[in-house]
Amino acid sequence: MTEQLAHSPGTAPSRGPRSLIFELGAPESRCVEAPPLDVPMGSLDEMLGGRTRRAALTLPNVTELEIMRHYSHLASMNFGVDSGMYPLGSCTMKYNPRINEDACRLEGFAGLHPYQPEDTTQGALELMVGLSDALAEITGLPGVSLQPAAGAHGELAALMVFRAALTARGDARKKVIIPDTAHGTNPASVTMCGWDAITIPSNERGEVDLDALKAVLDTDVAAFMLTNPNTVGLFDENILQITEAVHAVGAFAYCDGANLNAILGKTRPGDMGFDAMHINLHKTFATPHGGGGPGSGPICVTDELAPFLPGPIAVEFEDGGYGLGWPEQSLGRVRAGYGNFGVLVRAYAYVRALGGFGLREVAEQAVLSANYLKVKLEATFEVPYGRTCMHEFVMSGARQKREYGVRTLDMAKRLLDYGFHPPTIYFPMLVEEGMMIEPTETEPLEALDSFVKVMLTIAEEAADNPELVKGAPYSTPVRRLDEAGAARNPDLRYRPTPE
Amino acid sequence: MRYIPVTCEQREAMLRAVGVSTVDELFSVIPEAVRLEGELALPDGLTEIELESHMRSLASRNRPAGALVSFLGAGTYDHYIPSVVDHVVSKPEFFTAYTPYQPEVSQGTLQAIYEYQSMVCALTGMDVANASMYDGATALVEGALMAARVTKRQRVICSPTVHPEWQNTLVTYAEAGRIEVGQFASVDMADGTTLLHGDDATSGHTLADELASGDVAAVLIQTPNFFGSFEDLEEIARLTHEAGALLVVATNPILLGIMEPPSSYGADIVVGEGQPLGNAMSFGGPGLGFFACKDKHVRQMPGRVVGRTVDVDGNRAFVLTLSTREQHIRREKATSNICSNHALNALAATVYLSAVGREGLAGIARTCVAKAHYLRDALLASGKFSAPWESAFGYEFALAYDGDVMDMHEAMLERGFLAGVSVADVEAEWPTGIDSDLAEHLVLFAVTEKRTKREMDAFVKEVASL
Numbered sequence: 001m002t003e004q005l006a007h008s009p010g011t012a013p014s015r016g017p018r019s020l021i022f023e024l025g026a027p028e029s030r031c032v033e034a035p036p037l038d039v040p041m042g043s044l045d046e047m048l049g050g051r052t053r054r055a056a057l058t059l060p061n062v063t064e065l066e067i068m069r070h071y072s073h074l075a076s077m078n079f080g081v082d083s084g085m086y087p088l089g090s091c092t093m094k095y096n097p098r099i100n101e102d103a104c105r106l107e108g109f110a111g112l113h114p115y116q117p118e119d120t121t122q123g124a125l126e127l128m129v130g131l132s133d134a135l136a137e138i139t140g141l142p143g144v145s146l147q148p149a150a151g152a153h154g155e156l157a158a159l160m161v162f163r164a165a166l167t168a169r170g171d172a173r174k175k176v177i178i179p180d181t182a183h184g185t186n187p188a189s190v191t192m193c194g195w196d197a198i199t200i201p202s203n204e205r206g207e208v209d210l211d212a213l214k215a216v217l218d219t220d221v222a223a224f225m226l227t228n229p230n231t232v233g234l235f236d237e238n239i240l241q242i243t244e245a246v247h248a249v250g251a252f253a254y255c256d257g258a259n260l261n262a263i264l265g266k267t268r269p270g271d272m273g274f275d276a277m278h279i280n281l282h283k284t285f286a287t288p289h290g291g292g293g294p295g296s297g298p299i300c301v302t303d304e305l306a307p308f309l310p311g312p313i314a315v316e317f318e319d320g321g322y323g324l325g326w327p328e329q330s331l332g333r334v335r336a337g338y339g340n341f342g343v344l345v346r347a348y349a350y351v352r353a354l355g356g357f358g359l360r361e362v363a364e365q366a367v368l369s370a371n372y373l374k375v376k377l378e379a380t381f382e383v384p385y386g387r388t389c390m391h392e393f394v395m396s397g398a399r400q401k402r403e404y405g406v407r408t409l410d411m412a413k414r415l416l417d418y419g420f421h422p423p424t425i426y427f428p429m430l431v432e433e434g435m436m437i438e439p440t441e442t443e444p445l446e447a448l449d450s451f452v453k454v455m456l457t458i459a460e461e462a463a464d465n466p467e468l469v470k471g472a473p474y475s476t477p478v479r480r481l482d483e484a485g486a487a488r489n490p491d492l493r494y495r496p497t498p499e
Numbered sequence: 500m501r502y503i504p505v506t507c508e509q510r511e512a513m514l515r516a517v518g519v520s521t522v523d524e525l526f527s528v529i530p531e532a533v534r535l536e537g538e539l540a541l542p543d544g545l546t547e548i549e550l551e552s553h554m555r556s557l558a559s560r561n562r563p564a565g566a567l568v569s570f571l572g573a574g575t576y577d578h579y580i581p582s583v584v585d586h587v588v589s590k591p592e593f594f595t596a597y598t599p600y601q602p603e604v605s606q607g608t609l610q611a612i613y614e615y616q617s618m619v620c621a622l623t624g625m626d627v628a629n630a631s632m633y634d635g636a637t638a639l640v641e642g643a644l645m646a647a648r649v650t651k652r653q654r655v656i657c658s659p660t661v662h663p664e665w666q667n668t669l670v671t672y673a674e675a676g677r678i679e680v681g682q683f684a685s686v687d688m689a690d691g692t693t694l695l696h697g698d699d700a701t702s703g704h705t706l707a708d709e710l711a712s713g714d715v716a717a718v719l720i721q722t723p724n725f726f727g728s729f730e731d732l733e734e735i736a737r738l739t740h741e742a743g744a745l746l747v748v749a750t751n752p753i754l755l756g757i758m759e760p761p762s763s764y765g766a767d768i769v770v771g772e773g774q775p776l777g778n779a780m781s782f783g784g785p786g787l788g789f790f791a792c793k794d795k796h797v798r799q800m801p802g803r804v805v806g807r808t809v810d811v812d813g814n815r816a817f818v819l820t821l822s823t824r825e826q827h828i829r830r831e832k833a834t835s836n837i838c839s840n841h842a843l844n845a846l847a848a849t850v851y852l853s854a855v856g857r858e859g860l861a862g863i864a865r866t867c868v869a870k871a872h873y874l875r876d877a878l879l880a881s882g883k884f885s886a887p888w889e890s891a892f893g894y895e896f897a898l899a900y901d902g903d904v905m906d907m908h909e910a911m912l913e914r915g916f917l918a919g920v921s922v923a924d925v926e927a928e929w930p931t932g933i934d935s936d937l938a939e940h941l942v943l944f945a946v947t948e949k950r951t952k953r954e955m956d957a958f959v960k961e962v963a964s965l
Contacts, residue, residue: 021614021853031854032581034862038952039873044757047868049729049891051759053861058621061856064583071587071611071850078607080595088597095502096595099547099554104781105585108558111565114575114783115920117912123560124782137539149633149785150839152826160675188826188836192644194676197831235528264539266526271533286502290843291608292598292630292803294785310671312928332671333928336574336636336664336772337783349554355544358501364522365503368510371517371525388525416603427827444504445513476603478810483602486808486820490797492627494617 025062089436092283125322128314140270143306154278154297243273265360392438572945624762625791635772638788646717660724663929756860777851801835867894
């Protein structure tokens with residue numbers, strides 16, 4: 001079907017940007033107003049202690065139809081998982097089941113205030129305990145805090161747990177070691193936790209260079225952070241030697257859980273020797289990404305570290321009731337409230353829908369689908385680490401760049417014309433012209449085959465008509481934006497034109 | 500249930516294409532010692548019908564504030580959510596999209612964020628806003644961290660009247676080393692605000708004293724504060740800027756519809772919890788943290804930000820920008836580790852502000868303020884409550900109950916009311932420093948536009964009869 005779409009120069013559709021919401025409506029337009037006042041109204045300025053607003057307030061005045069048309073138009077310029085295959089490596093763009101959306105909107109969940117008495121929130125607390133127990137079982141790490149709001153927040157919270165545990169044993173340390181393939185959030189979290197990030201190179205197999213690791217491990221090292229399977233999609237075969245070496249100097253092993261989807265029910269980070277990890281519920285557990293959030297990044301830790309977890313956390317009492325409690329030596333809060341509860345509801349529903357068998361099936365299909373794509377594409381594109389991959393793999397557009405001057409960015413933009421979201425590109429940085437491809441288990445075989453066909457077509461186009469690829473995309477609402485100009489002269493908000 | 504469309508037959512064909520006979524061969528790289536034999540010990544999977552019924556049964560074991568007559572606030576507020584909000588955020592192209600890294604197919608998200616940033620600037624009166632943060636507490640912390648980068652100082656002073664959970668969060672981050680939290684000043688018992696100046700008796704416990712020690716990166720203030728009282732921003736800004744520090748102000752976005760914005764008093768960074776703007780209470784999350792600052796500090800601002808630009812054909816277009824501040828480019832030198840925003844919650848806030856508009860927001864805020872003042876007067880007149888202080892307030896206030904607060908809460912819940920937040924309960928986590936005998940009796944009442952005079956009258960009558 002995508003092949004029939006016009007996707008050559010000069011065929012851009014007419015659904016490009018229109019107005020900003022501020023440019024719509026009229027001063028007297030209304031959508032929702034306050035109900036008529038049923039109490040006496042005193043002097044507002046007096047009630048506010050002389051703080052009544054004098055400054056202008058540039059908000060739109062629009063009708064409901066204008067709102068729906070405006071945002072429907074904006075939505076039509078977006079690509080989501082429901083629009084088509086979204087093989088964005090490291091992001092696990094799987095289908096978001098709709099029953100989960102229904103569940104989190106139930107008044108019994110959405111209408112809860114965080115300060116209600118616990119006997120009016122037993123169902124919510126039971127759900128949180130149920131999700132914590134499931135995450136503990138899945139990761140093999142028994143201590144769970146659902147507080148962190150996102151993966152990076154979870155990373156930071158887990159590093160803070162390490163810090164609290166080290167402080168408790170009177171062991172101040174200074175550094176955290178990170179492989180060069182790590183997500184950027186890892187070193188940024190280390191900095192926020194007041195430590196120095198030390199980067200070590202990966203070996204020629206794309207794995208941790210054990211000798212390089214051992215060379216920098218000393219008693220100043222607080223932790224080693226590793227994504228396993230790693231960001232080139234490979235499971236590190238030396239994982240037990242790695243965690244053992246880390247523990248030998250009294251440091252903690254941290255697992256970045258971004259790639260948990262590959263190993264659900266197949267192996268557990270706790271069993272590999274990791275002391276802590278975060279989980280991206282918005283990746284592995286099918287909660288929607290929302291165009292950038294909200295996510296949720298619970299952390300799971302060993303029994304030894306559990307007393308230091310951020311609180312409060314949901315607990316089950318001996319009498320079968322549920323409540324909120326603080327771990328014994330909790331490091332405190334990392335946010336207000338108890339976590340991104342609405343996201344927790346969705347993830348809980350996902351776990352209950354699949355059960356242990358279903359979760360293992362997820363990992364198996366995710367890995368099979370990634371290997372299938374790799375096998376189909378590796379004759380055309382260079383694959384620097386050729387062995388069996390996990391749920392994603394990284395290939396390179398170096399050949400196309402070398403031979404035809406077509407870069408990975410160009411091919412990524414060309415994919416848009418064929419109705420696919422591009423893979424993650426230029427990450428990790430050690431792969432030249434890298435494309436990180438993660439199909440996820442929820443793509444049908446027809447979509448995988450269609451993606452392969454399109455990638456091979458683009459490779460042909462790169463050879464036969466490189467300018468066509470370099471000028472892509474042609475079918476999107478806007479194309480090839482002036483990003484340098486945006487950064488040089490930032491225009492970050494609407495300014496009304498003076499009348 | 501399963502969400503995998505590949506059939507058994509297709510699976511066999513895929514295995515053959517890959518060159519293995521079983522799927523387990525693909526996992527042979529995992530050392531045998533850590534391979535999981537057997538299944539995870541989890542409850543069996545459910546069909547959709549079973550799952551729906553299970554989720555409903557869990558939800559029915561809660562008694563949501565939304566279904567009771569609630570006066571709970573303290574950071575999370577039960578405002579009306581216009582119908583149009585959920586209809587927009589439920590559009591799959593919005594909620595199933597990723598962070599808008601590919602601007603050509605993300606103009607919807609990007610333009611919505613640009614509109615959101617514009618509205619936050621309009622509300623707060625600041626020059627620039629980011630694409631949103633996790634919540635109000637973490638936005639306040641990011642404000643403190645940013646002030647430390649701008650001033651190249653480490654010590655921040657937080658008012659004791661800032662929400663206790665936010666103070667707790669701030670201290671957690673401070674323990675990680677990049678900032679220090681100075682001693683907390685005292686609460687001025689005359690009006691329930693930050694004690695700014697003192698006499699001999701309060702010496703050493705005022706904001707002025709704290710600032711006198713020098714080297715302060717930021718003063719963190721919430722207004723209206725945790726107790727509902729408005730702070731004297733003008734004087735606080737004067738003291739803060741005299742000391743060469745930045746003023747970080749947390750505030751309530753609904754009240755900004757009728758209240759002079761913090762920018763007018765000289766705030767350098769304005770933050771807050773955006774939940775009241777069209778987001779469900781959802782047991783305290785997800786909401787969103789809004790964050791705004793001045794143009795001159797924009798390159799020290801944390802978080803995602805969207806800018807307007809043009810595309811190759813000259814069309815107006817939007818793109819993530821100033822990313823050289825961020826972790827995926829700068830790694831350990833980034834302004835923050837944050838890589839998400841609460842985009843969908845920010846979209847809800849944007850649609851909310853569009854739906855109510857300038858007049859509607861002001862009307863809702865006025866209504867809340869009038870009703871809160873009505874309830875406070877009525878509760879005082881009941882003889883069961885006394886005022887701990889006199890102060891201007893918005894739609895939340897603290898009164899001391901003449902009796903056991905927990906008993907009152909229980910009795911009123913039986914009658915269908917959530918009778919405010921017990922200050923002592925929140926303080927159990929993080930003391931604000933007011934006298935504990937008083938705190939034990941203090942109750943915070945929040946009144947939104949959803950409450951009616953009839954409900955308030957019934958509440959006062961019932962509570963008076965206890």
